Each structure stands twice: as C-alpha cells, then as structure tokens.
Amino acid sequence: MKKGWIYAVIVCSVSLGIGLLGAGIGGAHKVKHTPEQLKAFEDVFMEQVKIGDLLFHGDAATEKKLGTKLSRTGMACAMCHPFAVDTHPYEFPKFQEQINKFSTLRDMINWCIEKPNEGEILGADSDAMKALEAYIYWSNRGSKLDPGRH
Template sequence: MNRIGTLLMAVAASVAAIAWGTYAGAREPVRHQVPAAPDGKSKVVGLCDGATSVVVPGVAAGETMAPEKAREVAGELMRRYEEKQKLAHGGAEHTQREMRVWEAELKRTIDEGYKLFHSPELGTNGISCDMCHPDASNTHPETYPKFQTQLKRIALLRDMINWCIENPMEGPKLPEDDERMKALEAYIISTRKGVPLAPGKH
C-alpha cells in the first residue's frame, strides 16, 4: 500500500474512533452531581432526574433518615420536580422535541434488537433467535416475571434470553447491562405492544 493509502486509512480510523467515542459518551448514564451540603450537620439528597435536590437539615452525610423524614424528603423532591416541569414546558409533561428524540432512540434500540434477534452472531452454531421464535412469537414478555421450569426459579425475560443464548445457540450469556440485552428486550417487548401485563401467567 502506498503512503497516500496508508494516510487515508489512518484518517478513517481516527474519524471512526472519534465518532465511537462521541456515541459511547452520549450513552453514559446521567450522574447526579448534587450540590455540597452547606454545613456538616445536613445532607443533600438528589432526585433520579439528575437535577433536583433537597437540603436535609439535622442529618449528616452518610446518616440514614428516619422513615417519616425520608418520606417527607421524597415528597419535597417530587413537588420541586413537578413544579420545574410545569415552568419548563408550559404545563405540558414533555416538549415535542424531547418526545421526538426519545422516540428516535427507542426506534434505534428496537431496530438493533431486531437485527440481533435475526442474526446467529450471539451463538456459535449458526442458530438465531428467530429460528425458534419467528417475529418473536411465543416469547410472551408480558408474562414475566414468572416461574420458569427450565431454570427452576422465578425468571425475568432477560434470564430466558440468556438461557436460549447459552443452550440452543451455544453462546456466552450477556451481562445484564449489555446494550445488546437491552436491545433484545426492547424488540421482543415491542412486538407485544398493547397486550395487558400478566405476570406469572403460563
């Protein structure tokens, strides 16, 4: 390969690395950076939205609140969150832009799950999920959690996904936080949209 070809390949690799870094960084979960407590005799509790927080006087950092106090703090967090939502969106729960972004991300995840479900790449013997479950049929995600006879215990949908990957497909199980597991679950559940939940049903 000549010098120009080598240079072009290096540039392409750099661009790909930057793109992947941006993509991966965008997928990092929100880390709630709560404000520092005003003194050593109070603590700050943050809501799971990553932005709302409450200062709790009389409870030092690391201390456990009494049940009554914890309920009071949780109620105040939700009150502040709901008030903030009203001010930000003019009374609407979410903006149209937010909804479009979230819908696009959900579609991307479902589409990725569809590809994985119809691909043998998760196993080692050429079998793919759809060969036993065309269009995710007979997966019944709405019935989980339930006692699963193969596992001899209460199982979630992801437990059975891994069971199928390890057994019929002879592949390594996926970690619970693996993006591929999330995509598979999203695709399977999307095929049962509108079906009532029926945990434990056989």
C-alpha cells in the same frame, strides 16, 4: 382531652407532610414533555429496537460490532421464535420451568443463548441485552402486563 388534641395535631401535621410530599413527587410527573422531546425519546427507543431486531435475526455484522456470540449452532433466535412476541414478554417475571427459578425476560434470553444456541451469555446491562429486550418488548407494545402467567 388535652392529650387528645396533641395527638390530633400530630396526626394532622403528619398527613399534611405526606400530602405535600406526594404533591411534590406527583408534580414532577405533571411537567409535560414537548413534542420534540417525545420524538427524541421515541427515536432512542426505536434505534435500540432496530439493533435488537438485527440481533434476533442473526445479523453477523451487528453481532460483531457489539462483540457478542449469540449462537454457535448457526441458529438465530427468529428460527425458533418466528415472531418475537411468541416469547411472551408480558408474562415476565415468572417462575420458569426450564431453569427452575423465578426469572426475568433477561434470564430467559440468556438461557436460550447458553442452552439451545451454545453461545456466550450477555451481561444483564450490556448493549446487546438492552437491544434484544427493547425489540422483544416492542413486538408486544400496547399489550397489558400479565406477570407470573404461563
């Protein structure tokens, strides 16, 4: 009986601890952003979207500025993918037949740069990759994620 009580106390303390921790973590997210902050976040995002848009449409000046060579064939992404959303960003990550592996959107962006475009692949964390990713995801904004689907 006594042992039972000890267990009960331990279980209660642990759950209380987890509960408090949860409230702490959750609490951090409850801090509301001001409209000014939200506008600033959106501006940063849209700035990247615009750079990605230019890269996707083969803008030479933007490529030069970022030190990239996305294509040696003269083909820009938009020539094969007229709408960025047609590259199905919401499906990633997924098993990709072309490269026979489980892939992220970045892997596929680089596959197109390397294979059809014969360009220079981008670093996963490079400014150009982030901008292309921002543009492609933006083109599909508001849709539901559906990872793994084809």
